[in-house]
Amino acid sequence: MKSKTLICIVGPTAIGKTALGIRVAQHFGTEIISADSRQFYKEISIGTAKPSQLELASVKHHFINSHSVTDVVSVGSFEKEALKVIDTLFKTHQTVVLVGGSGLYVKAVLEGFDELPTVNPDIRAQLNQELQDFGIIELQNQLSKADPVYYSQIDTQNPQRIIRALEVIRGTGNTFSSYQTNKKNKRDFNVIKIGLNTSRELLYNKINQRVDDMMFNGLLAEVTLAKPYQHLNALNTVGYHELFEYLDDKTTLENAVAAIKQNTRRFAKRQLTWFRRDEEVKWFEPEEVGEVLGMIKGDMVKF
DSSP states (O other): OOOOEEEEEEOOTTSSHHHHHHHHHHHHTOOEEEOOTTTTBTTOOTTTTOOOHHHHHHSOEESSSOBOTTSOOOHHHHHHHHHHHHHHHTTTOSEEEEEOSOHHHHHHHHHOOOOOOOOOHHHHHHHHHHHHHHOHHHHHHHHHHHOHHHHTTSOTTOHHHHHHHHHHHHHHSSOGGGGOOOOOOOOSSEEEEEEEOOOHHHHHHHHHHHHHHHHHTTHHHHHHHHGGGTTSGGGSSTTTHHHHHHHTTSSOHHHHHHHHHHHHHHHHHHHHHHHHTOTTOEEEOTTOHHHHHHHHHHHHHHO
16 A cells, blocks of 8 residues: 655646645645746746745745756656655655646656657757747647647647657657557555636736736846847746847837736646646645645545
């Protein structure tokens, strides 16, 4: 019988996962694994909505500010690193909390990640150059024709995902989706999955307000400092891409901020679509902390 439990908190951006994760971790006297693929990078903080210094001090977090934007953090490498930390924490804790909105990274920890073939690194370099020369739409079109199955599953605004699929397709001659076995690896711990959501209107208002707060707190200055890394995959993300467009005189600041809000709302919608496919997730409103703790205790008794 498995004696340890991983409490997984998922949901769309700006919904309140960080706050709930801290409350749950404090209640059970444990630590937090962050599964937010943008919060790994120490150079970018405001636009990735990292926990505040006060929040980080209240509960120990892992995989926040753990890497540089110049590092390549794949889903597979994160799975291996996260499982090592979780295994170490379970030596002294009955529970560990996993918090994040990056669906593939959460899935990798809970179920494993399909091993992909190694391909010539020159192919990725070529694809990155094509992204710079022709833009993401050209790569989207290539992937939609070459592998419509995988194209229908992913965040098509994420160039890293598109380039990873295309490099496998070009390097092997096979579709990327053909390497997806959907085989779940067995873990030696129990898993409780909690999802946070609220009405679309309230969520979108939260997102718009968060973007306004980011701008007030210095997002433009942060993006300006990060501009030398503009070509890196880690910076091809919402909140940075739009302001790079402004800094490159391709749009106005007002339009860039409006685009951040719109693209973040679209991102939240895709996150919800991803997590709703998992029937094991139990959904709550962000303020239902007592109900969440009660459900966790009830489920742990059953294990």
